[in-house]
Amino acid sequence: MLIHGNKLRSLLWLRYKLFTRSLARGRAGSIAGGIFLALFILIFGGGFALFTFSMYRSTPAPANAEILFLVLTGIYLLWIMLPLLQINTNEGLDLSKLTLFPLTHGEIMLSLIFSTLLDTMTLALVLLLGAVVFGWGTSIPLALLALLAMIVFYIQLVGMSQLVLVLLQSVLQRRRLRDFSVILTVLLASMGYLCQFAIRGFGSTGFSDSLRHGTFSHYLQWLPPGMAAQSIQQATRGNWGASFVWLGVLTVISIVILYLWQVFVQRRLATADEGGSMAKRVRHHHTVSAVAAQERQAPFAGISILPQQVSAVMVKDLKYLWRDPQTKGLLLRSLLPIVFLTVYPMLQNSKGSLFHNPAFDKFYASTIISLSLFSLAYNALANEQQSLATLFLFPLEPKHLLWGKNLTLFLLGMIEVLVVSTVIAAFTQTWNLLVPMLTLGLSAIAIMLAIGNITSIFFPQRPRMAARGLRTTANTSPEQGCLLAVTSLVALVVMLIVLLPAILGVILPFIYGMEAIWAITIPASLLYSATIYVVVTMLVAPRMLDRAPEILAVVSRE
């Protein structure tokens, strides 16, 4: 296998440049975001590495070996899944850009493996594998063998994850599956909550019994990560021959995987363009008759009481909420807090410690709903992504655009408020609180939309797009992460301050047992929030026309 050092150096230089520029891109915000991400991974990965290291050393045998089997298998599965979920998109792995050059298979494979070392995510992986080496390397020969096993394991890990990605590429290129994976990614990003179930599972007695009896290794040893673990285990017991046999098998499998990877990648690249640009279509040479055309329902017939443009924008946004995976993911993610913060605790405490006494518990659910939609409202224009350029070509009154977009979210929010408030009222038998809860929810939505209109026009942020496939565009970057977080946090605080009079108007009469005052305070709260919305929207809408080029520049900036 011919490998030219100068070509390999050039490929590594390319990867280095792509990595550093994906972090910097010349803006302070993204550099700060990059450092923040690296620190997060360092702390998180480092913490987990330290934890596993201490488990290898302190847990009595064979439980420590079982942990090694589980950790390596977990890493293996995770690394196979991440590229499928669009995480770890690595431009260095983009073979479509390299096949133009006269590179040998060896050069390509080596460059691909080395290029993964410059991923931010790899940092966590290296820490975990380092913990294995240090955890089991109680002597120099053992440490060397563990290091060798981890290097082979790492190479196979990279090769296997890319092989799976390539093999599933044709399936993943189907739009529906692609869309599904985007939604899944967005949801998984906010599913830290699920970790508690995993932690509970690890803490159970059944799990610790399995560790003590070596149940897991019995099965896992036949998987590649198990082979790496078994190699280390055999060496630890002094069975060096068996250790090298396991390591040899692992190496052979790694070579086969690498070979298959580059074969399938090249085959895939050769056929990628055939189906990509123009799917074969069977032409039905029929003409759509005028009658049939008239009978076909106009997709933007809209709601007749609204201005034509408002209803068209609204219907378009509703369709997008359903069809666009990015938007749908955002919407679903916005629903998770509602489930976690309201429905789940309610079911956990059906006898009702949560919803019994404090007034806050009674009303916070309906306010939370409005916050859940904030991610869609505060960057409403930029969330149009590149299509915003098209939208700004239309002679569309800015207030009509805002109304159309706001009405969509208002509709969603209203449904959510209605459902959650009714469920809470039914579970806690507090039907007398239904109207106040609805009032608070609707007021919060109106003010959220008002604040969202300000931030959308004056502080637009380029939304991050998910991307995946053989042709990647950029490395995972923390672009705008910090700025985005700060802007949304400030907007959220402002929103809560502006909402305060409406909250007090609903909650104070309840706290002081003067529910009769609600006859005045509830309409007043609704009127207050509606006025805030109308005044703010009418004030900021005309500025949209002035700021259109600047908003577009933010959204379309590369």
Next chain:
Amino acid sequence: MSTFPEHDSHVSASPVIRPQDLTVSQTHDQEQYAVVTRGLVRNFGHKIAVDHLNLTVRAGEFFGFLGPNGAGKSTTIKMMVGQLRPNEGNVWVSGVDVWRDPLRARALMGVLPEYLNLYERLSGREYITFAGHMYGVPKADIQQRTENLLQVLDLADDADKLIVDYSVGMHKKVALAVAIIHRPQVLFLDEPFEGIDPVSSRVIRTILHDLTQRGTTIFFSSHIMEVVERLCTRVGIINQGVLVAEGTLQELRERASGANKDATLEDIFLNIIGIREENHNLSWLE
């Protein structure tokens, strides 16, 4: 509504027909002119992308806007359609100042941008209909025009598929349908034939020709000289942000090639922007 200002002295070229040659009364006859720019400037940092551009396109013309890569064509078009704010200067479309009265100007124009940013999660039919509503086309007309456009552009069979599943040519055709559904007075096309097959290209050419026959002004930027030569009634050439020539093909030919009546637009273009072949010899290839 603002009126066209007097020409300034920054025009470095000496085109055959120059805006500044027009008299004041002519320039104020706004209906005669579809697109007018005066002193249009756009900088990106220290780079001057468009440098005091004065351009006049008469109503009903098929105007070709040529220039090498990076000459400022797309920047100019973005400023003309209100998507990029000029550092200086004004743009009028059918007499309406694009930057002072953007909504009115947008209603008069249709735009086919170089990079299509379509709503890909709508079907072709839905998107064209949506555009009809956005332009305020009467509801009764939207459906009829949509079906008509889908038929003519050969999109009827795929009208209910999402745009994300369309080919490049189909994307262009949908974008063209959206740009013309409201019968614009002026149509801006930035590289409309880039990346599309000859069949789609023919369909689009035919539609554009029909549009000019019905009085629509077309402002057209392209690298494909044969298409420009075949379609355009007048041509402007921009280089390094400066309009270096403007006129009919014949006028440009006379200016650039003297008596050579057989000079193609490519010859004229290369002559005007001063490209000489001997500068591009790679002696080490021999």
